[in-house]
Amino acid sequence: MAVVHRSVLPIRSQEDIVRVRQATRESAVAQGFSLVDQTKIVTAASELARNTLDYGGGGEVEITRLSDPPRRGVRLVFTDKGPGIADVGQALADGFTSGRGLGLGLGGARRLSNEFSIESRVGEGTQVTIARWR
Amino acid sequence: MEKIPILKMGRFLLVTIQVDMHDQLAMQLQENLTDRIVAVRARGVLIDISSLEVVDSFIGRMISNIAAMARVLDAETVVVGIQPAVAITLVELGLSLEGVRTALDVDRGMAMLQQQLAGQR
Numbered sequence: 001m002a003v004v005h006r007s008v009l010p011i012r013s014q015e016d017i018v019r020v021r022q023a024t025r026e027s028a029v030a031q032g033f034s035l036v037d038q039t040k041i042v043t044a045a046s047e048l049a050r051n052t053l054d055y056g057g058g059g060e061v062e063i064t065r066l067s068d069p070p071r072r073g074v075r076l077v078f079t080d081k082g083p084g085i086a087d088v089g090q091a092l093a094d095g096f097t098s099g100r101g102l103g104l105g106l107g108g109a110r111r112l113s114n115e116f117s118i119e120s121r122v123g124e125g126t127q128v129t130i131a132r133w134r
Numbered sequence: 135m136e137k138i139p140i141l142k143m144g145r146f147l148l149v150t151i152q153v154d155m156h157d158q159l160a161m162q163l164q165e166n167l168t169d170r171i172v173a174v175r176a177r178g179v180l181i182d183i184s185s186l187e188v189v190d191s192f193i194g195r196m197i198s199n200i201a202a203m204a205r206v207l208d209a210e211t212v213v214v215g216i217q218p219a220v221a222i223t224l225v226e227l228g229l230s231l232e233g234v235r236t237a238l239d240v241d242r243g244m245a246m247l248q249q250q251l252a253g254q255r
Contacts, residue, residue: 017157018154025187039220042187043188043189108228112227
């Protein structure tokens with residue numbers, strides 16, 4: 001599996017969430033994703049970027065374009081140094097929210113992705129990785 | 135400061151969302167729209183989102199909120215022009231926009247609002 005392109009964007013403000021959506025779209029288009037696949041990964045990126053800002057107190061996302069012939073993919077890694085999630089299983093359940101959202105963020109992002117993983121340590125931070133392939 | 139324009143057409147308000155909104159802008163639209171409904175005594179709100187390439191849970195919630203607030207203020211809301219890829223993604227995300235009426239385009243949305251208003255007379 002080869003890395004075609006990699007970039008890192010900060011997530012410190014609401015405008016940054018918009019930038020993450022745009023950068024994710026750009027990568028999905030560059031990888032030849034269909035419009036539906038583009039929309040799914042951009043929407044997942046938006047949910048996770050908002051989580052990083054609202055719950056993680058800000059952080060960053062690494063956007064990587066991958067080549068694994070014949071597959072091409074986009075991987076997003078969201079990292080924050082926030083309070084962490086005590087019960088990841090609960091956080092993944094639809095309808096669970098500790099803030100102003102609908103509680104669809106994590107579970108929704110998982111459904112919109114082909115690969116999903118989350119690592120969180122209380123007091124240290126959270127890292128969420130998703131990937132979508134064509 | 136960017137702002138999403140709200141047009142008045144007879145007894146209806148028309149909003150066309152053409153920018154990728156950040157959260158604060160979406161919240162502001164919600165407020166401005168409810169203010170305008172009261173100010174002009176609007177009976178219907180038509181929201182055109184055909185230019186929106188992404189509707190995430192935040193924007194989805196804003197749309198549901200607008201519809202609910204408008205209803206309390208005696209105005210109907212119709213959302214028009216949801217792109218097919220957005221519709222597919224919304225459902226997979228788990229958002230069904232419950233309580234929000236939808237139409238394929240502005241013409242049909244307007245017809246829906248007019249019918250609704252005529253039916254109440």
